[in-house]
Structure formats: structure tokens, C-alpha cells
Amino acid sequence: MVIDLDRCMGCRACMEACKVENNTSEQIFWMNVFRYEEGDYPDVTMKFLPRPCQHCENPPCVKVCPTQARYQQDDGIVLTDFEKCIGCRYCIVACPYGVNFFNWKDPEDNYYGLDWDDKELDSVTDGAVPPWKNPDLDKRYGPDERLVAGSGHFRGTTEKCTFCIQRVTKGLDPACVETCPVDALIFGDLDDPQSDVSQTLRKKSSFKLKEELNTNPKVRYVGQTAPQTDGREIEAIPIEARD
Amino acid sequence: MASTRRTFLKGTAASGATLAVASRFKPLEVLAAENGKAALSEDLVPTTCWIGKQDCGILARRVNGRVVKFEGHPRNPLNLGALCPKGVGQIAAVYDPNRVKTPLARTNEKGVAGEWRQISWNEALDTVAKQLREYREKDPELILWQKGRSKAKDFYDKAFVDSAGIEKLGHGAYCSDAGYRAAEYTIGCHGVLQPDMRHSRYVLAWGWNATGAGGNKFCYITWPRQLSEARERGMKVVALDPRLRATGPHADEWVPLRPATDLAFALALCNGLIQQGTIDREYLAEHTNSPWLVKEDGTFLREGGKEQVWDTAKGAIGPVGSAGKAALEGTYTVGGETVKPAFQVFKEHVAKRTPEWAAEVCGVEVDQIRRIIRDLGDNAMIGKTIEVDGVRLPYRPVGVMAYHMAQQEEGFQAVRAQLLVFMLLGAIGAVGGVRIDAKWEIDDHYQELDEIEIGDPPYDFTLKESKYFPINSGNPTIAAKTMLDPKRYGVEKIPEMAIIHMANPVVSFPNTDVIKEAYKKFKFMTVLSPWLSETADLYADVVLPAATVEKYEGPMKANDMYVDGVSLRMPPMDPLFESRGEIDIYLDLAERAGFLKGKDGYLDILNSELELTPAHALPLDRRPEVANIFDRWAKSEGIAKGLAYFEEKGVEVKGEMTPEEIYGYAADPVFGGAIHRLYGESLLRYQRQMKAKKAEKIYWQDYTPLPTWREPTMERSPGAYDLYLISFKLVENKQSRSSFTALLAELMPEQRLHINPDTAKERGIGDGDEVWVEANNAVTGGTARLKVKTMYTQAIRPDTVGMPHHFGLWVYPGAKEQGPTPNVLFQAGEGYVACTADQSFHVKVQVRKA
Structure with a gap:
């Protein structure tokens, strides 16, 4: 994935599309867009940084996972097998990008405190929580047919961005990419020189987040520069407490 | 716990379907299957x-x-x-x-939190229709229909108002009506200035978020x-x-302009452009009233009723539009009287409005102002032309977007001043220059706003054509003020029944206390809303549950200003609960109140508003299904498949707009035939009429033929109110x-006062601290x-604090904890609602730690 910071407007549509597509629970954001300021008035700039899972080539989360629940597909996508995850949260500690979320609660108890037992609503939704429940998340993906797309967001498991495995399997872009009003997010095959991502990387200089850690993220940023140390985050999204 | 889960999962791993049997998930x-449905079916509907x-x-x-x-189409x-x-x-x-x-009927007194009983649609509609019928028999003008921003074409609601003959209030005075009126008056078109994004090289994003x-459109x-x-x-x-x-x-x-100094800034740009000589004289002479001769009393010189120019070839006056070169500058004597071209008057008017002066007033660096003047002049390429789609047109790639900049005390004149900047540059309607969001055709207001006769009391409750606010789009808070004290404004009749649709006046409009007080006076109110609004909570007798997206509405422009199209809102599923689409509700109300059928009835006006052709017009003798209305509309538009076309495709893309539609210079006639009013003679006439009718200065002071800087009224607040909100x-x-x-509240959980850290620290206020924000009304002292x-x-400027709208609700569970609306602080009376009765969102405040 290539993220064009000259185009990003910080609107967070991608975060919302991710939430609805993947049915993530309250305060769990597989995609997060940071809004921050650099400099002092009047020489101040506002910047935005979308941060999905970086799908590292050398993913620290995979290395520390004791049950191989966290694994990397041949195409580079890093996934969680929810049938193997024991909720030890080592991946949360190991990941330098903070993209992992632990399900502390059963998801039905973590959906905005609304009364999903409402009878009139149930008659329309078959009792699904949330009512916008995506059936594709229940399916199995990859050669080993693993349960990786998010499914029930089971309590006691750790989850993160899957690049919308249920969508890319169908040949669609991830939900964040599809909804972006300004085409700041581009998805494709970094190994294919003709892909949009490769072409964009040839046109613009790029950087990786925390490049010095040699994780070699497959999410590349073009336009602007990496966040400076004096960046001050504003309008942070309240997210589920992570360790 | 985790191992238990793992054991459980291992045992059931064969099928994801059995993973979480005990769970709602x-x-x-x-x-x-539990609900007796065999398999999942899936589709996409537009x-x-x-x-x-x-x-x-x-x-x-x-x-x-x-x-x-929901995904984008x-x-x-x-x-x-x-x-x-x-x-x-x-x-x-x-x-x-x-x-x-379900529909709700109030069971307790008004003015306090509502208590409700659920009622049937039949009872709800009968109750409202009975009131409608009785008030219409008494006097239709006692009924007020009030709406926030319309969704889609406002045909069905406008038809309701017109067929019922009732009063109407919109939201425009809180929005950009001052700007619309300024554009209609100055360049003749109903529109907001915006850049030609495909060709502009330099754009002023003026108060444009x-x-x-x-x-305005997007x-x-x-x-x-x-x-x-x-x-x-x-593009810069x-x-x-x-x-x-x-x-x-x-x-x-x-x-970072000081709030409410935009007019001063624009005048300095005009001054600089004139000094610099980067002005489009050809445009000014041909398409504006710049050469028209102005007498010392401020009115145009007329001979035989015709305005005159100075013909430089003849060295004599001649009627506007006659052959010859008309002078833009100079002072001439005609029949013993000194006259000057309007442009000369303007040049003198802005002579003292230098960049240095504006830097002081606007609180910005003078170098920045000078640089903008230079960049505007350089980028305007005055004299150049360019070919677009085979048409050669003037090329002035400097644009502006200033939609909500109009929301200030001097909004009408500030937008006029801004128009004058781009008129000097010749950028109106040129390629790369300033576009409008409508057709280049003369709006009725071009003439009407020039011919207002200021009346005597009794005035309409919105004070239209009054000596207070002659150019007036209907400000609901001013209406509320007149409802509270009709005598003060020479008003005799105030509405008694209200139908509130997609509006929440007690929260959304300043000053909330005035609105709350005034709305107590309604003897009957019904509110159409998907949620119980605060206005309903306090004052509704009957609440009618409206659907959200799950209904028919339209037609909608699907036009990005370059490619044209049209779309419809169609229910992707049945309305949830017992909610209904608004068109259904209005059809039923009109039928039960007896104005649905026949000539000039609701259906008749629907036909004309939707421009239905005779072959597809609605019969006037029976209530149609809503889907059928849109089917007829689509067929009238020449879409043979009717509604089915939209149900399948969602949008009809008509294709690229032509240069004639995009550029005023390509329109026939150019600019729709409007002569652009650099000089607003009629504004001076209104000022004189207002004075003659003994209106106070606060009402007439901004009715000047040229935009004139004065300090905003809020600056008269005591010094302790040292910040702008x-x-x-x-x-x-x-x-x-x-x-x-839920999903949006998660992204933006609560209201925050945006404050510069230096300003906060001086007051001992930390990031995230609770503070008191207190506003002062400079006129009343309240x-x-x-x-x-x-x-x-x-x-943000250190002398300015900001608060977004959207908040201040209290009925929805948890909404109160999300924080207040700034409409509690913004002021709605004189000094804050000026000139054209359009609302200012500026007030002086003090901030201290709570």
C-alpha cells in the first residue's frame, strides 16, 4: 500500500469504512489517521498520517507469537488465525507501530452501549450485532482455509488490519482505499512494476515508518516527510487501552 | 480463560458457524437460519x-x-x-x-422535557391536519413551516408551503445568504464565488474550510x-x-486574519491592485457600471432617465452603451455639476485603504498583503486569452472561494468587497477565474434588490422590506425576536402554528435563549424528525417519525461543476420502525387538510415544481404513490424507463458541461446580459429612505454604495472580553x-474549545481543562x-478561540455529555444581525478556568 501524504486530508473516512467493513468493536481501529501540528503560531503546519498495519516483510509480531496464530501469507499480508490466538498479547508488545488491539470484552457488549436487543430492530436484522454484520468475515481464507478475516471478534483474541482479506480475495481494494475521497491510499502489488503502487513510488520519493528497525513495512508513504519529533497530536481518537 | 477458549475452539474448529453459539455474534x-431463511442472498442497490x-x-x-x-457509487x-x-x-x-x-403525542406541559404517548399514524395525521385546516380557515399566515437545509430539490416541501399558502423560514440567514444576495446584487447571478479548479493558478481560500x-454545493x-x-x-x-x-x-x-476584518482586507487588495495597475479596464468599461457618472450626491447622472458616461473621444457625456470610449477615471463638469465615473469614486474610496492600514486592522504582516496583491496581479494575466473546447475566452487564472465568509456582521458588504477584487482583475466568469455555482443567467433578485421600496409598518414578522433590514432572507432568530416583541418592530401578526422539518431551532440557531422564549408562543407545533429533537422535546405537540436514507427523495444534481448528472434517493430497504418518508407525510397531511387535489392544490404545484410534462403530469384527483411521482419525473426528463432506470443505475450522467455553462464570458449574452454593479446606487437610496423613516444608524450604516469599512459592533464590548469566538x-x-x-461520536466524541496554548497558559488553562466561556453583547450588555x-x-490566532457547531443536544442518551453548542454564546440581535439580517458568528468572549 502506498499512502500519499500530499493528498490526505485527515478526514478519517478510511477509519470509518474499516470499522463498518470489518465490524470492529467500539474503540478498536485497525486504521488510524493521526492529526498533528508542527511548529508554533504563525509558522505552524497541520499534517495527517494514516496508519494501517504496516504488513512488515520482517514482522516482529509473527516472531513472538507462541502459537503461530500470527503469520504471514506468501503474498506478504500478515494475518491472525483466530482459532489459534490465545490472547497472550505478545504481538501487541512486539509491534513498533501499535496496530494490534485486544478484545477485552465480548463484542456484543462492546457496541456503543446501544440496545441491540430492541425487538423492532431484531425483526429486521435477524438479531445481528452489529446490524451491519458483514457475512464475509465468517468465511475462511487462504490455502489453509483459516479463520482470519475478523469473524466474531472473540473476546480474548488480538486483532488488526487484514488489508481486508475478504475484499482483496474478491479482487476488490481494501475498504479504506475504496472510500478515500482524494485517492490518498493506493493498493497493489509492490513486486509488479506496472502496478499503481510501483508507478507512484517511481514518481515520488518515499519513506517507511521507523525504517531503522528493519521491519521493512509494505506500507510506503509518499509526499512530505516522516513526522518530526516536535509534532503534537490533536483530536486523538480514544482507543481501547493497549498494554 | 484463554486456554479454555482455545480448547473450545479446537473442538469446534471444523466450522466457523459453530464458534460462538452463546454469542449474539x-x-x-x-x-x-434461525429466522427460517435458507441462504444468504446479497445484492447492491443504488x-x-x-x-x-x-x-x-x-x-x-x-x-x-x-x-x-454504504459504499460510494x-x-x-x-x-x-x-x-x-x-x-x-x-x-x-x-x-x-x-x-x-412511532408517532408521538405530548402528554405534559410544554417548555419542559416532553413526556409522550405512542399514537397511530392515523391519529397523528388527523391531529395535525385538523390544526392545519382550522388555521388555514382563520388565516394561513398564522402557520409557519420551518426547515433547515433542504435535502435534494425542495419541490415537495415548497409545494406544501405554496399550496397551503403558509409562511416559510429557511436556514439561509445562518448560512451564506448574505453572500448570495451580494452576488445577485453585484453580478446578477444566484451563486457563490468559487474557483475554476481545472484552470486556476492561484486561489484565495477565504474562510474556506x-x-x-x-x-456551498459540495x-x-x-x-x-x-x-x-x-x-x-x-495551483497555489x-x-x-x-x-x-x-x-x-x-x-x-x-x-491568519483577525475575525470580521475581511472587508478591510478586500479593500486593501483593491487599493493595491489599482496602485499596481493590474486591473482589467476592458472588462470594467464594458461589463460593469464603473464608467457611469456619479454626481456629488452619490446618485448617477441621468439624462432622459438614462445613465451617462464620459465619452473621451467626444469630450462630452453620452448615454451608457453608446459608441465611443467611456472614461473610467477623471473629474468632469456637466451642467455646472461635478461628476466622476464610478470607478474614480471607488479609487478615491479605497485610496486610504493601503496594505499598511489593513495590516493594522487585520492583524497580519504587511508583507503578506503586498505579496498577495503582487501574486494576484501576476497570475491574473490580464489581457490574455485561452481556448477551451474550441472557444477562445479571457484567461484570468485567479480564483476565490469564500462561502461562509459571509457569516459576519458586515457579510453582505464584505462579499461585495471581495467581488470587487475579482472584478478589478477581470476574473469573473473568465477561464481559471471566478465561477458561480449556477447558470450565467440573470436572477430575479438582480432587479428586485435594486428596486426595493422600504415600507411602513405593519411589517411581516421576518421584517422583510422593513426599515430595519430591507434586503432580507428571513433570519429565524430575528423572527423569534419579533415574536417576543412585535410592537417594537411594527409587527402585528405572528405565527401560532409551526411545522418543523429537518431543523432543530432551539439548538441550531443563536441566540438559543431568544429562540426558546419565542417558541413557547406557538399554540401548536409538529416536528418531523428521525430523532426526538430538542425543539420537539420542549415544544412539539405531535412528533412524526421521518425516515433517514430509506425513502424516496430527489431529484439531486450529480454535478461536480464540470460533469453533469442527476440522481435520486431511493429506499435501499423499507423505512425502519414506523418511520415514513417526508413526501408521504406531506401527501397525507395535504389530503387530510383538504388541499391535495384540484387546481393550485399540492399535486398541481408538484407538477409545476417538477416540471412534469402533460403526458406525465400527476392526475389532480387522487393521491399518488411516491415512487410514481419520481417515475413520472424521470419520464418527463426523457428517460423512457422512468424510475426503473435509476433503480438500476442510480445516476444519469449527462456528460461534460459546455464552456457556455461554465464561463460567464462564453454565455450568450455574456454574463447573461448583466451589467455588474461596482457601484450600488440603490443601496444609498435605501440608506436615505431608512433615515427618513427614522431607523437608527445601526440599521442603515452598511447601506453604502461602495463597501465601507467600519469596526464591527462587537468591538464595543468591555475590554475584559478580550478574545474573539x-x-x-x-x-x-x-x-x-x-x-x-454512534460511529461518528466515536470519531469526534465531544465539543472542545480550540485555543492557542499561549493564550491558555496566560490564563492558567491546560490542554483539556474545563473552562468558562462568557460572551458579551456589545449592544445590550447582556x-x-x-x-x-x-x-x-x-x-489559531492567539486572540481567537473557536468552537465547532454540531453539539449542544440533550435528548439523545449521552448527547448532553458531548458538550454545548456555541449558539448559546453567539448573539442574534442588532449589531450581530446587521444590514441584510444575516447572522454573524463572531462575538467577544472571555475565557477562564472553571
Whole structure:
């Protein structure tokens, strides 16, 4: 994935599309867009940084996972097998990008405190929580047919961005990419020189987040520069407490 | 615990469907089976967004007939497959279990939190229709229909008002009506100035929250996309705003103007452009009243009723439009009287409005002003032409977007001043220059606003054509003030019944205390809303549950200003609970109140508003189904398949707009035939009439033929009120209808006062601290205050604090904890609602730690 910071407007549509597509629970954001300021008035700039899972080539989360629940597909996508995850949260500690979320609660108890037992609503939704429940998340993906797309967001498991495995399997872009009003997010095959991502990387200089850690993220940023140390985050999204 | 789960999972790993039997989070297949449905079926159906402004095209993904996601419609020119956070998040609004589920009737007194009993639609409609019938028999003008911003074409609601013969209030005075009136008066078109994104090289984003709020036509998606593309080809953007807003990374320069000094800034730009000589004399002489001769009393010199110019060839006056070269400058004597071309008067008018002067008034660096004057002049390329689609046209690639800049005390004149900047540059209607969002044809207001006769009391309760606010779009808070004290304003009749639709006046309009007091006076009120609004909570007798996206509405323009199209909102599923679409509700009300059928009835006016051809017109003797209305409309538009076409495709893309539609210079006649009013003679006439009728200065002071700087009234507040309060919009929210929606509230949980850290620290206020914000009304001395948490930001002037709208609700569970609305602080009376009765969102405040 290539993220064009000259185009990003910080609107967070991608975060919302991710939430609805993947049915993530309250305060769990597989995609997060940071809004921050650099400099002092009047020489101040506002910047935005979308941060999905970086799908590292050398993913620290995979290395520390004791049950191989966290694994990397041949195409580079890093996934969680929810049938193997024991909720030890080592991946949360190991990941330098903070993209992992632990399900502390059963998801039905973590959906905005609304009364999903409402009878009139149930008659329309078959009792699904949330009512916008995506059936594709229940399916199995990859050669080993693993349960990786998010499914029930089971309590006691750790989850993160899957690049919308249920969508890319169908040949669609991830939900964040599809909804972006300004085409700041581009998805494709970094190994294919003709892909949009490769072409964009040839046109613009790029950087990786925390490049010095040699994780070699497959999410590349073009336009602007990496966040400076004096960046001050504003309008942070309240997210589920992570360790 | 974890190992238990693992053991459990291992035992059941064969099928995901059995993973969580005890959980509500069952796979859909299981849930469907439990409800006797065999397999999951899935489809995509087109509709349009309901929650935002611009009605983006949507493809709703459905599973077993139920929507599970809203995605952008890839072929709708407005959004090309994208959706903003609101568009995606509205799914939580659709399924919100806290919606109003059935019609409600009040069981307790008004003015306090409502208590309700559920009633049938039959009872609800009968109750409202009875009131409608009785009041219409007594006097239709006792009924007020009030709406916030219309969704889609306002045909069905306008038809209701017109066929019922009742009074109407919109939202425009809080929005950009001052700007619309300024454009209609000055250049003759009903529109807001905006850049030609495909060709501009240099754009002033003037108070334009481009990437956070959009503008007059587009809320979020379309302009930001065009802006990014334009910047990639090299367009420069200068943000003029007390707060940098999300425009930050998309602006090359930020001019942090002091609030409400935009008029002064514009006059300095005019001064600089004239000094610099970068003015389009050909345009000014041919298409504006710049050469018209002005007498010393400020009126035009007329001979035989015809305005005159100075013919430089003849060295004598001649009628406007006669052959010869008309002078723009100079002083002449005609029949013993000194006369000057209007341009000369303007040049003298701005002679002292230098960049140095404006730097002081506006609180910005003089170098910045000088640089903008130079860049405007350089980029305007005066004299150059360019070919677009085979048509050669003037090329003036300097633009401006200033939609909500109009929301200030001197809004009408500030927008006029801004128009004059771009008139000097010859950029109106030129390629790369200033576009309008409508056709280049003369709006009725061009003439009407020039021919107002200021009347004597009794005045209409909105004070239209009064000596107070002669040019007047109907400000609901002014209406509320006259309701409270009709005698004070020479008003005899105030409305007694209210129908409130998609508006929440007690929260959404300043001053909330005035509105609350006035709305007590309604003897009967019905509110159409998907949620129990605060206005309903306090004053409704009957609440009618409206559907959200799940209804028919339209037609909607699917036009990105370059590619034209049309779309419809169609229900992707049946209305939730017992809610209904508004068109259904109005059809029923009109029928039961007896004005549905026959000539001039609701159906008759629907026919004319929708321009239905005789072959497809609605029969006037029976209530149609709503779908049938849109089927007839589509067929009238020449779409043979009718509604079925839209149900399948969602949008009809008509193709690229022509240069004639885009550029005023390409229109026939040029600019629709309007002569642009640099000099507003009639404004001076109104001032004189207002004085003669003994209106106070605060009413007439801004009726000047040329935009004239004066200090805003708020500056008279005591020195202790040392900060300016401004407001703005958030991309996560739309008006007052979304802040509580679960998914959106998660993104933007609560109200914050944006404050510069230096300003906060001087007052011992930390980031996130609770503070008291107290506003002072400079005219009445009254105060209002609220408590709110702060948010540090360096991207705001140290003398300015800001609070977004959207909040201040209290009925929805948890909404109260989200914080207050700044409308508690903004002032609605004289000094804050000036000139054209349009609302200012500026007030002086003090901030101290709570």
C-alpha cells in the first residue's frame, strides 16, 4: 500500500469504512489517521498520517507469537488465525507501530452501549450485532482455509488490519482505499512494476515508518516527510487501552 | 480463560458457524437460519447519501435485503466511488434503536422535557391536519413551516408551503445568504464565488474550510479531490482564516486574519491592485457600471432617465452603451455639476485603504498583503486569452472561494468587497477565474434588490422590506425576536402554528435563549424528525417519525461543476420502525387538510415544481404513490424507463458541461446580459429612505454604495472580553443531526474549545481543562456563558478561540455529555444581525478556568 501524504486530508473516512467493513468493536481501529501540528503560531503546519498495519516483510509480531496464530501469507499480508490466538498479547508488545488491539470484552457488549436487543430492530436484522454484520468475515481464507478475516471478534483474541482479506480475495481494494475521497491510499502489488503502487513510488520519493528497525513495512508513504519529533497530536481518537 | 477458549475452539474448529453459539455474534448464516431463511442472498442497490449535504451517490450492499454497508457509487460525478466518514457512518444512524419509532403525542406541559404517548399514524395525521385546516380557515399566515437545509430539490416541501399558502423560514440567514444576495446584487447571478479548479493558478481560500467542510454545493469529497489535483498541477492556495483548519497541508500560505476584518482586507487588495495597475479596464468599461457618472450626491447622472458616461473621444457625456470610449477615471463638469465615473469614486474610496492600514486592522504582516496583491496581479494575466473546447475566452487564472465568509456582521458588504477584487482583475466568469455555482443567467433578485421600496409598518414578522433590514432572507432568530416583541418592530401578526422539518431551532440557531422564549408562543407545533429533537422535546405537540436514507427523495444534481448528472434517493430497504418518508407525510397531511387535489392544490404545484410534462403530469384527483411521482419525473426528463432506470443505475450522467455553462464570458449574452454593479446606487437610496423613516444608524450604516469599512459592533464590548469566538464545521459531523450517531461520536466524541496554548497558559488553562466561556453583547450588555473543555492548537490566532457547531443536544442518551453548542454564546440581535439580517458568528468572549 502506498499512502500519499500530499493528498490526505485527515478526514478519517478510511477509519470509518474499516470499522463498518470489518465490524470492529467500539474503540478498536485497525486504521488510524493521526492529526498533528508542527511548529508554533504563525509558522505552524497541520499534517495527517494514516496508519494501517504496516504488513512488515520482517514482522516482529509473527516472531513472538507462541502459537503461530500470527503469520504471514506468501503474498506478504500478515494475518491472525483466530482459532489459534490465545490472547497472550505478545504481538501487541512486539509491534513498533501499535496496530494490534485486544478484545477485552465480548463484542456484543462492546457496541456503543446501544440496545441491540430492541425487538423492532431484531425483526429486521435477524438479531445481528452489529446490524451491519458483514457475512464475509465468517468465511475462511487462504490455502489453509483459516479463520482470519475478523469473524466474531472473540473476546480474548488480538486483532488488526487484514488489508481486508475478504475484499482483496474478491479482487476488490481494501475498504479504506475504496472510500478515500482524494485517492490518498493506493493498493497493489509492490513486486509488479506496472502496478499503481510501483508507478507512484517511481514518481515520488518515499519513506517507511521507523525504517531503522528493519521491519521493512509494505506500507510506503509518499509526499512530505516522516513526522518530526516536535509534532503534537490533536483530536486523538480514544482507543481501547493497549498494554 | 484463554486456554479454555482455545480448547473450545479446537473442538469446534471444523466450522466457523459453530464458534460462538452463546454469542449474539453468530455468523449471519446461523442467524438467518434461525429466522427460517435458507441462504444468504446479497445484492447492491443504488441510492444517495442522506446524512451529508451533497447527496453523494451510494451503492448499498445488502444481505438478505438488509443494508450492511454504504459504499460510494463509482459513476456518480460527485464522489466517483468515495464516501466521507459521515456517509459511511450513517449506517449507525439508520439502525439506531434510539430513533423515534412511532408517532408521538405530548402528554405534559410544554417548555419542559416532553413526556409522550405512542399514537397511530392515523391519529397523528388527523391531529395535525385538523390544526392545519382550522388555521388555514382563520388565516394561513398564522402557520409557519420551518426547515433547515433542504435535502435534494425542495419541490415537495415548497409545494406544501405554496399550496397551503403558509409562511416559510429557511436556514439561509445562518448560512451564506448574505453572500448570495451580494452576488445577485453585484453580478446578477444566484451563486457563490468559487474557483475554476481545472484552470486556476492561484486561489484565495477565504474562510474556506475546504477540506473540513467543503462549500456551498459540495460538503467534503468533490472539492478536496479537485483541489488536490489542481495543486498537483501547480495551483497555489492561500488560506485566509483566523484558524488554519484542515486546509493546512493544502495551503501554500496562511494569512491568519483577525475575525470580521475581511472587508478591510478586500479593500486593501483593491487599493493595491489599482496602485499596481493590474486591473482589467476592458472588462470594467464594458461589463460593469464603473464608467457611469456619479454626481456629488452619490446618485448617477441621468439624462432622459438614462445613465451617462464620459465619452473621451467626444469630450462630452453620452448615454451608457453608446459608441465611443467611456472614461473610467477623471473629474468632469456637466451642467455646472461635478461628476466622476464610478470607478474614480471607488479609487478615491479605497485610496486610504493601503496594505499598511489593513495590516493594522487585520492583524497580519504587511508583507503578506503586498505579496498577495503582487501574486494576484501576476497570475491574473490580464489581457490574455485561452481556448477551451474550441472557444477562445479571457484567461484570468485567479480564483476565490469564500462561502461562509459571509457569516459576519458586515457579510453582505464584505462579499461585495471581495467581488470587487475579482472584478478589478477581470476574473469573473473568465477561464481559471471566478465561477458561480449556477447558470450565467440573470436572477430575479438582480432587479428586485435594486428596486426595493422600504415600507411602513405593519411589517411581516421576518421584517422583510422593513426599515430595519430591507434586503432580507428571513433570519429565524430575528423572527423569534419579533415574536417576543412585535410592537417594537411594527409587527402585528405572528405565527401560532409551526411545522418543523429537518431543523432543530432551539439548538441550531443563536441566540438559543431568544429562540426558546419565542417558541413557547406557538399554540401548536409538529416536528418531523428521525430523532426526538430538542425543539420537539420542549415544544412539539405531535412528533412524526421521518425516515433517514430509506425513502424516496430527489431529484439531486450529480454535478461536480464540470460533469453533469442527476440522481435520486431511493429506499435501499423499507423505512425502519414506523418511520415514513417526508413526501408521504406531506401527501397525507395535504389530503387530510383538504388541499391535495384540484387546481393550485399540492399535486398541481408538484407538477409545476417538477416540471412534469402533460403526458406525465400527476392526475389532480387522487393521491399518488411516491415512487410514481419520481417515475413520472424521470419520464418527463426523457428517460423512457422512468424510475426503473435509476433503480438500476442510480445516476444519469449527462456528460461534460459546455464552456457556455461554465464561463460567464462564453454565455450568450455574456454574463447573461448583466451589467455588474461596482457601484450600488440603490443601496444609498435605501440608506436615505431608512433615515427618513427614522431607523437608527445601526440599521442603515452598511447601506453604502461602495463597501465601507467600519469596526464591527462587537468591538464595543468591555475590554475584559478580550478574545474573539468563531465557529466552524467538523468533517465528522453534519449540522445537528449526527454528533450522537454512534460511529461518528466515536470519531469526534465531544465539543472542545480550540485555543492557542499561549493564550491558555496566560490564563492558567491546560490542554483539556474545563473552562468558562462568557460572551458579551456589545449592544445590550447582556452576557451568556457555557462550560467546555479546551483543545490546544497552534493553528489559531492567539486572540481567537473557536468552537465547532454540531453539539449542544440533550435528548439523545449521552448527547448532553458531548458538550454545548456555541449558539448559546453567539448573539442574534442588532449589531450581530446587521444590514441584510444575516447572522454573524463572531462575538467577544472571555475565557477562564472553571
